[in-house]
Amino acid sequence: xxxxxRFANSAPVxxxxxxxxxxxxxxxxxxxxxxxxxxxxxxxxxxxxxxxxRTGFISSLGPSxxxxxxxxxxxxxxxxxxxxxxxxxxxxAATELTAAGIGANAYGVDLNSPDFGLKAFTTVVWTMxxxxxxxxxxxxxxxxxxxxxxxxxxxxxAKMMTIVSTAAMLGAFAYLASxxxxxxxxxxxxxxxxxxxxxxxxxxxxxxxxxxxxEWALGISLVIALTVSYLTTLI
Amino acid sequence: xxxxxxAGVTEVNIEVKQSAMGMQGFHSxxxxxxxxxxxxxxxMSFVPPIYFSFILGYHPGxxxxxxxxxxxxxxxxxxxxxxxxxxxxxxGKSGTYIAxxxxxxxxxxxxxxxxxxxxxxxxxGTKKAEIAGTLGIAVASLTNIVVVIAVVLSGSxxxxxxxxSVQNALQFIxxxxxxxxxxxxxxxxxxxxxxxxxxxxxxxxxxxxxxxKIVLCVAxxxxxxxxxxxxxxxxxx
Numbered sequence: 396x397x398x399x400x401r402f403a404n405s406a407p408v409x410x411x412x413x414x415x416x417x418x419x420x421x422x423x424x425x426x427x428x429x430x431x432x433x434x435x436x437x438x439x440x441x442x443x444x445x446x447x448x449r450t451g452f453i454s455s456l457g458p459s460x461x462x463x464x465x466x467x468x469x470x471x472x473x474x475x476x477x478x479x480x481x482x483x484x485x486x487x488a489a490t491e492l493t494a495a496g497i498g499a500n501a502y503g504v505d506l507n508s509p510d511f512g513l514k515a516f517t518t519v520v521w522t523m524x525x526x527x528x529x530x531x532x533x534x535x536x537x538x539x540x541x542x543x544x545x546x547x548x549x550x551x552x553a554k555m556m557t558i559v560s561t562a563a564m565l566g567a568f569a570y571l572a573s574x575x576x577x578x579x580x581x582x583x584x585x586x587x588x589x590x591x592x593x594x595x596x597x598x599x600x601x602x603x604x605x606x607x608x609x610e611w612a613l614g615i616s617l618v619i620a621l622t623v624s625y626l627t628t629l630i
Numbered sequence: 631x632x633x634x635x636x637a638g639v640t641e642v643n644i645e646v647k648q649s650a651m652g653m654q655g656f657h658s659x660x661x662x663x664x665x666x667x668x669x670x671x672x673x674m675s676f677v678p679p680i681y682f683s684f685i686l687g688y689h690p691g692x693x694x695x696x697x698x699x700x701x702x703x704x705x706x707x708x709x710x711x712x713x714x715x716x717x718x719x720x721x722g723k724s725g726t727y728i729a730x731x732x733x734x735x736x737x738x739x740x741x742x743x744x745x746x747x748x749x750x751x752x753x754x755g756t757k758k759a760e761i762a763g764t765l766g767i768a769v770a771s772l773t774n775i776v777v778v779i780a781v782v783l784s785g786s787x788x789x790x791x792x793x794x795s796v797q798n799a800l801q802f803i804x805x806x807x808x809x810x811x812x813x814x815x816x817x818x819x820x821x822x823x824x825x826x827x828x829x830x831x832x833x834x835x836x837x838x839x840x841x842x843k844i845v846l847c848v849a850x851x852x853x854x855x856x857x858x859x860x861x862x863x864x865x866x867x
Binding site: 423426427430450459463467497515517520521522523527529531542563564566571583585590592606617 | 732851
């Protein structure tokens with residue numbers, strides 16, 4: 396296992412990880428650029444562009460730290476650079492851990508068995524790296540066509556897309572929230588408190604026209620929900 | 631003298647073209663950059679396994695590799711196709727390219743997209759929503775990669791600075807994010823929020839293959855909401 400981690404943390408692997416990270420950063424910067432250039436032509440003011448960027452940043456802090464806590468468990472198994480590669484791109488900690496387990500089993504060992512050697516690790520690397528490309532390949536090939544379908548719907552009825560988008564969002568998050576809520580009492584409290592805080596903050600901010608509060612709404616709701624649900628574990 | 635003038639003229643032309651970039655131009659640029667960054671990453675995905683197998687020489691044999699991939703495909707392979715399609719109406723074209731490259735779609739990209747849209751008062755599915763959402767997701771992708779780099783480089787040191795109580799509280803981050811986003815949309819459409827939640831719970835407890843449950847929930851919610859809108863007469867064919 397020590398030998399595995401020595402190779403997993405070697406310089407070439409760090410270089411691969413750096414290239415992957417560079418692609419992720421490059422893509423984000425390119426899309427911020429082209430979106431910012433397009434914004435004025437579809438009636439978005441400079442101020443609104445800045446507001447969207449700021450809100451994205453504030454809202455991503457909570458999720459990012461949530462992800463950070465989870466990846467510690469992956470570093471122990473995969474080493475630093477592979478964790479960076481797998482979480483920096485498509486994938487969640489749970490999926491990747493399962494994938495690692497599947498790869499190790501395909502070689503005939505368990506992930507944390509003393510027999511887990513470099514060949515088993517190589518099988519894990521193949522499984523995770525190529526398994527993850529499934530999403531990438533499909534997205535690269537199909538997104539353009541999905542755009543055409545969207546265009547057709549919008550050209551028929553512009554309001555249709557708003558309804559479909561809203562319904563899709565509600566459906567996805569209703570399911571995700573339900574799934575978490577049945578896990579336990581504190582999880583239910585977290586979801587309900589966050590939902591209510593969000594409703595309260597947004598309607599308050601809208602009524603009084605407090606712009607900055609709208610930007611902070613998700614961030615503040617997360618902090619309130621985490622605090623309250625943490626307190627329920629102490630009782 | 632002529633050469634610099636010419637260069638100046640072309641530059642002005644380019645600038646005019648760029649400033650006139652409408653949604654059409656945005657979408658073709660998004661296709662180009664989205665696809666090229668995805669293909670770059672696909673190529674990069676082959677490098678580490680090839681390095682371990684053939685440069686370091688720890689090739690485990692194709693049997694084990696194919697076995698691992700089949701196991702992976704059986705475990706989650708259906709999501710390769712279903713997830714991009716299911717989330718497309720929420721993420722839009724450019725959002726899809728970013729979200730599927732950077733990952734953490736439900737727990738980070740979609741909430742940040744929705745929050746950014748809300749902050750500029752854009753209705754989902756509109757042009758403004760797509761641009762605002764793209765900005766939100768792209769910034770989130772950057773923030774996330776910076777945080778992840780910091781954690782990986784510092785190892786577990788970062789965990790020693792964050793107090794234990796905060797770490798314990800962070801275990802509830804997922805229900806909080808999902809509940810918060812649901813609240814945001816339920817505020818706009820309380821009835822549909824309730825409908826979606828009932829469908830969500832029903833699907834959750836239904837005895838079906840668990841991976842496709844979210845897809846099913848999205849599909850049923852879209853169908854029910856469209857039906858309700860149609861019977862109200864606001865969507866006419």
